[in-house]
Amino acid sequence: MLVRDQVELVTLAPCPLDGDLSSGPQLTSHPGSSSGGYAHSIFIKAAKELFNQEIDDLQWKILRNNDFREVILEVNGETVLCFALAYGFRNIQNLVQKLKRGKSPYHYIEVMACPSGCLNGGAQVRAESGTSSKELVAKLEEVYQSLPASRPHDDQRVLSCYSEWLGSHDSEKAHQVLHAKYKAVEKNVNALGIKW
Incomplete structure (x- = not known):
């Protein structure tokens, strides 16, 4: 965008940061993955909204290796939610198969190409x-785990972003952005389209 609009950063006058950033960066973590994924938060919200289950802490079960985990929610002995984290191409390939x-x-899979997730990106x-x-x-x-935790749906910065910029969580602008x-994507069955 800078090239397109012919903007050179060295020619711009400095200006103070606005909002929460003006007093310095406020680093926070969120429950779940340190890789920035939101499977943890989505699982908790889905459990509450779909099955009226209040869950504070999830116990992710390690499957083949530390980069492939799952968590389930059972209601009356029946599995009603099953989420997975799959990090690294080996785990992704197995999952795709x-x-x-x-x-x-x-029901939901968080996929990251890097082994150990984004921390190893x-x-x-x-x-x-x-x-x-x-x-x-x-x-x-x-x-990361030592940082103060902030749940996305309780974070004042997220809430103000929705109210001030997007209008609401279900607004047309929120859906667009x-x-x-x-x-x-349909497979090409034309033999001439095959790259040898």
């Missing part, structure tokens, strides 16, 4: 020589 075979029990700080990336990810996880639209 299950989906293709119609064998996936999940390509844009993150690299481990110093002599230390492993697993050690760095563990340290980042520890630091925050909701994704998908369309089915």
